[in-house]
Amino acid sequence: MxxxxxxxxxxxxxxxxxxxxxxxxxxxxxxxxxxxxxxxxxxxxxxxxxxxxxxxxxxxxxxxxxxxxxxxxxxxxxxxxxxxxxxxxxxxxxxxxxxxxxxxxxxxxxxxxxxxxxxxxxxxxxxxxxxxxxxxxxxxxxxxxxxxxxxxxxxxxLRAPQEEPEVPEEDGLDRLSPRERQILDLIGEGLTNRQIADRLFLAEKTVKNRVSSILSKLGVGRRVQAAVISGRVRSRAADS
Structure with missing residues (x-):
């Protein structure tokens, strides 16, 4: 047991x-x-x-x-x-x-x-x-x-509306590199830094640094906000 x-x-x-x-x-x-x-x-x-x-x-x-x-x-x-x-x-x-x-x-x-x-x-x-x-x-x-x-x-x-990022998400997304966009998608899937590192064959420290860069470029302070932005992007892509 x-x-x-x-x-x-x-x-x-x-x-x-x-x-x-x-x-x-x-x-x-x-x-x-x-x-x-x-x-x-x-x-x-x-x-x-x-x-x-x-x-x-x-x-x-x-x-x-x-x-x-x-x-x-x-x-x-x-x-x-x-x-x-x-x-x-x-x-x-x-x-x-x-x-x-x-x-x-x-x-x-x-x-x-x-x-x-x-x-x-x-x-x-x-x-x-x-x-x-x-x-x-x-x-x-x-x-x-x-x-x-x-x-x-x-x-x-939890009941309050999700805060809008200070930087419009289109502008923030344009600042992301292809690798950062890939990491943002995985954040949206709920993966941890270690899981992202394993998925992309990167060092965990590298992923942590990239996540910090992503948050800065998107103008948000929390990982959950980045996940929300990722979800919006996926929803728009599915609707188009």
């Missing part, structure tokens, strides 16, 4: 396996110490950046991944949600994995992108230790860890 099919009554007798991704060593140590103080939780690995996490998580097969939303020096600027991309990649490879996003910033854009990437929960680092332990246990059972206020914000965003 695999981990994914173990009933709750049996899983309770085995440790809950957790992986931690955070670029600050002090934070990783604090979360590790907090979780390992619980008899039913085992921290099976940790990483300081996206590359480490994507390499190690599939190898150790955790039940829950606690992921920092912002990683690296760019995180301080508020414009980088690399942890969300890690969530998207891991969920594509391991649909049974529960991802709990951990962040210092109450950021609606990051929250929305994390939920769209398949995160099961989103909590601020300001919460107390017992609440974090509860959040880990909650997402491990397959439940969502969003408080009512956070859930209402997500629903409001």
């Amino acid at each position: 695999t981990d994914e099919t173990v009933p709750d009554t049996e899983r309770s007798a085995t440790p809950l396996r957790v992986f931690i991704l955070d670029d600050h060593e002090v934070v990783r140590r604090g979360v590790r110490d907090l979780l390992e103080a619980e008899e039913d939780i085992e921290v099976v690995g940790e990483a300081s950046d996206a590359r480490e996490a994507l390499a190690r998580v599939p190898a150790v097969r955790p039940h829950v991944a606690v992921l920092d939303v912002r990683l690296g020096e760019r995180g301080g600027s508020g414009g980088d949600h690399e942890g969300v991309e890690v969530c998207r990649e891991l969920r594509a490879r391991m649909p049974e994995l529960a991802c709990l996003m951990l962040t210092s910033f109450d950021d609606d854009e990051a929250l929305f992108d994390a939920i769209m990437a398949g995160a099961a929960g989103y909590v601020l680092k300001q919460i107390n230790g017992s609440e974090l332990v509860t959040a880990v246990r909650t997402v491990a059972t397959g439940k969502s860890m969003l408080d009512p206020r956070t859930a209402s914000r997500v629903m409001a965003r």
Whole structure:
């Protein structure tokens, strides 16, 4: 019987396996110490950046991944949600994995992108230790860890009309190279950076750089907006 099919009554007798991704060593140590103080939780690995996490998580097969939303020096600027991309990649490879996003910033854009990437929960680092332990246990059972206020914000965003890009999409599309148009089509299909890299026989870092260029040329800040533009282009082509 695999981990994914173990009933709750049996899983309770085995440790809950957790992986931690955070670029600050002090934070990783604090979360590790907090979780390992619980008899039913085992921290099976940790990483300081996206590359480490994507390499190690599939190898150790955790039940829950606690992921920092912002990683690296760019995180301080508020414009980088690399942890969300890690969530998207891991969920594509391991649909049974529960991802709990951990962040210092109450950021609606990051929250929305994390939920769209398949995160099961989103909590601020300001919460107390017992609440974090509860959040880990909650997402491990397959439940969502969003408080009512956070859930209402997500629903409001889902119901709201899609924002139009600041740059008209025709102009933005004209700026894309043939390779970038190809990558945009695959973003529209919902593929992750790693899946795009595999499909096009490119390095994952190359795809990541190309995606950043595509977002810039289209005048949008989020991957989901680029996917919407791709969908519109496909719809017009089908109608013509």
